[in-house]
Amino acid sequence: MPALRLDAALVHMNQADAKGNAQFLGPDPYFDDLFCAAADEAFVSCERIVPTRELTKAAHPATIVISRMLVTGVVEAPHGAHFTSCVPDYGRDEPFQRAYVEAAGDPGRWASFGDRFLAGGEAGYQRAVAALAAGEA
Amino acid sequence: MPGYDRAEACVIACAEAFRGDGEILASPIGLIPVIAVRLARQTFEPLLLVTDGEACVVEGTWPVATSSASIQAPGTPVPGPVESWLPYRAVLDVVRRGDRHVMMTPSQIDAFGNANISAIGNHAKPTAQLLGARGAPGNTVSHSTSYWVPRHSPRVFVPKVDLIAGVGWDSAAKAGPAATRYMRLRRVVSNLASFDWDPGSRRMRLLSVHPGVTVDEVVAATGFDLVIGDEVPATRAPTAEELHLVREVIDPYGARYREVPG
Numbered sequence: 483m484p485a486l487r488l489d490a491a492l493v494h495m496n497q498a499d500a501k502g503n504a505q506f507l508g509p510d511p512y513f514d515d516l517f518c519a520a521a522d523e524a525f526v527s528c529e530r531i532v533p534t535r536e537l538t539k540a541a542h543p544a545t546i547v548i549s550r551m552l553v554t555g556v557v558e559a560p561h562g563a564h565f566t567s568c569v570p571d572y573g574r575d576e577p578f579q580r581a582y583v584e585a586a587g588d589p590g591r592w593a594s595f596g597d598r599f600l601a602g603g604e605a606g607y608q609r610a611v612a613a614l615a616a617g618e619a
Numbered sequence: 620m621p622g623y624d625r626a627e628a629c630v631i632a633c634a635e636a637f638r639g640d641g642e643i644l645a646s647p648i649g650l651i652p653v654i655a656v657r658l659a660r661q662t663f664e665p666l667l668l669v670t671d672g673e674a675c676v677v678e679g680t681w682p683v684a685t686s687s688a689s690i691q692a693p694g695t696p697v698p699g700p701v702e703s704w705l706p707y708r709a710v711l712d713v714v715r716r717g718d719r720h721v722m723m724t725p726s727q728i729d730a731f732g733n734a735n736i737s738a739i740g741n742h743a744k745p746t747a748q749l750l751g752a753r754g755a756p757g758n759t760v761s762h763s764t765s766y767w768v769p770r771h772s773p774r775v776f777v778p779k780v781d782l783i784a785g786v787g788w789d790s791a792a793k794a795g796p797a798a799t800r801y802m803r804l805r806r807v808v809s810n811l812a813s814f815d816w817d818p819g820s821r822r823m824r825l826l827s828v829h830p831g832v833t834v835d836e837v838v839a840a841t842g843f844d845l846v847i848g849d850e851v852p853a854t855r856a857p858t859a860e861e862l863h864l865v866r867e868v869i870d871p872y873g874a875r876y877r878e879v880p881g
Binding site for chain 1: 673674675706707708
């Protein structure tokens with residue numbers, strides 16, 4: 483089977499520097515570096531943008547699996563992998579996933595789900611997610 | 620009363636699927652398969668490799684649940700030491716090498732072992748969207764595959780599956796040597812019985828029935844004709860050591876009864 487040519491890759495990592503060197507700190511790097519290498523343009527979002535020196539302060543250099551030469555742009559986007567996991571920063575949000583599944587099967591509830599979580603951009607989304615988590619606790 | 624229940628018979632039957640595997644990665648999916656693989660490694664297959672459900676191969680034998688309420692989540696720290704790192708990408712390499720035995724749960728399976736985990740009904744507009752084909756096609760043509768069916772019925776054991784995700788013997792033969800070369804369908808274990816495939820006809824064959832189950836019950840619950848010998852033995856009974864390991868060490872809170880009532 484021939485390889486797919488990717489126009490762009492969007493990946494989320496634990497840490498990166500401002501040049502786009504990016505690092506995973508969880509148990510598994512999955513395929514994010516491979517997506518970046520296979521794409522014409524790659525955009526890295528991350529939990530924290532830190533000085534380059536910080537990347538190897540407490541972690542092995544082998545955790546920096548994405549080199550800046552693969553990366554078109556980098557952005558700090560805390561909680562940007564929600565509702566999936568970004569271990570060790572956070573795990574999967576199962577209550578949110580349940581709310582999504584319940585809403586997705588019902589057009590009326592989907593409209594209110596959209597109003598609650600999707601109408602306010604990234605900041606509004608993260609505020610609504612935090613409010614759901616506070617209510618669940 | 621044999622002194623053990625149906626769920627425990629299923630654990631033994633699933634463990635037996637891994638007998639003789641040696642030093643390969645065991646990938647059980649489902650509670651009773653997970654219990655079975657830990658049991659097999661602790662007893663008759665000590666060389667099996669088992670992961671923590673995330674990205675590490677770990678030693679030891681640990682419980683599937685730590686309370687009556689919780690099933691241990693994947694990646695939860697396990698007591699045994701990590702013996703190697705096995706991220707997702709490395710699992711794909713193991714699949715290509717063939718050093719793996721997966722046990723999956725099909726929503727439908729036919730006599731030749733074609734298995735559907737993807738969608739029920741017309742593919743253009745399914746009545747139920749399931750997992751998707753996932754790794755089933757690559758798994759089935761690359762290494763050992765077994766199946767676990769917690770509720771044996773004619774809705775699962777069907778004449779023809781709606782979508783082929785796991786490749787059966789007849790489909791592989793049509794696809795040619797690339798599909799057949801490394802294919803090893805090993806066992807089907809259900810809550811009623813154990814099966815393998817007749818080497819001549821490649822149709823599913825009744826291997827043993829669990830205690831308290833008759834051959835007629837199995838036939839009535841199966842939507843295709845099984846190959847059935849003159850004598851169908853009972854599924855092997857657990858040893859005292861195996862019962863101790865299941866009840867006290869691996870599944871002390873009875874999580875197995877969520878899949879098969881006791």
